[in-house]
Amino acid sequence: MNKNEKLKAIRDYVSGIFEDDATGHDFFHMQRVAEAAGKIAEKEGANLFISKAAAWVHDIGDTKLSDDPDEDKRELQTFFLSISCTAEEIALITEAARDVSFSKGKVPQSLEGKVVQDADRLDALGAVGIARTFAYGGAKGQLIWHDQNKEGTSIQHFYDKLLKLKGLLNTASAAEIAEERHLFLEQFLSQFFEEWQSQT
Template sequence: MNKTDQLETIRDYVFTLFREDETGHDFFHMRRVARIARRIAEAEQADVFLCEAAAWLHDVGDTKLFPNPNETVEKMNNFLASISLNEDQVHAINHIISGVSFSKGDAIPDTLEGRIVQDADRLDAIGAIGIARTFAYGGANKQLLYHPTNKSNSIQHFYDKLLKLKDLMHTETARALAKERHQYMEAFLKQFYQEW
């Protein structure tokens, strides 16, 4: 099986896992992150196949999304072996995935490919799509839209995470893409408060 076929098979596998997600971590999120990762990998001269494959799979085993994360990752690894990825590739994908999440704190992935996939995931968390995903996730988790004193709300998420992401991008390519998306969020918040 060639790399193109492997990526198509990975895409189909991801579709079965995420097609019904309502939190903003759906199949289309994975597709956007995979496309952005490929674009950054090509610009930054990284391993394009590894970046795209890991980007497709980056939320597999996320504790927010799967009740049995370890079992989910084990099934993913068996699947990857079944489509002829070698042990080094499977290990590299797992290593990339393990370092992507914002909840890991300030830890910077130790490979270029890991930094690229993290950048791609973070880019999909900001801008117009990021705004839409924030409210989808908040709604799915019965979170308030906004409240002036109760900090458990979707608008607070902009300050806790989204507005920080522009300055946390690792690659030049991602930094350039993040600038416009960040400005869009700032304009959205200004308009939101005016209307509120």
């Protein structure tokens, strides 16, 4: 397989895993992250194939999404071999995807990893990021907000994570995109609390 064929196979593999996800980590999230990673990689001089492949698979084996993360990762390695990925490609893709998650609190070592992390974080900002926040909260039984018990609510997630992302990006390309999306988060929260307080 050439690289484009491998990316299509990876896309189809990911679709089979995440097509029914209702937490905001669905196939379309993976697709947006892969497309954003491709654009950032081109601007930043990163390896395009490794960046896009890692972006497609970055949530496979995530503990918040999987009942058996280790098995999911083993199956992914087997899949890579089945589409004729080289040992070097598998190692680079795995490395680039490994430390993307915000919850790990790490900065990836490779440029491709930094690109994927930025692409993933951009998808947590703006209108889509807001929609994903409430999708995840609803799927996990979280309250939207609570005046006395804020922890674990969807709105609190903005302060715990989303509003921090703009300052944690690795590349200038992503930082430029983040500005408008971050502003939208702030505008949303301002409107949210204005409406919330008018009902209490």
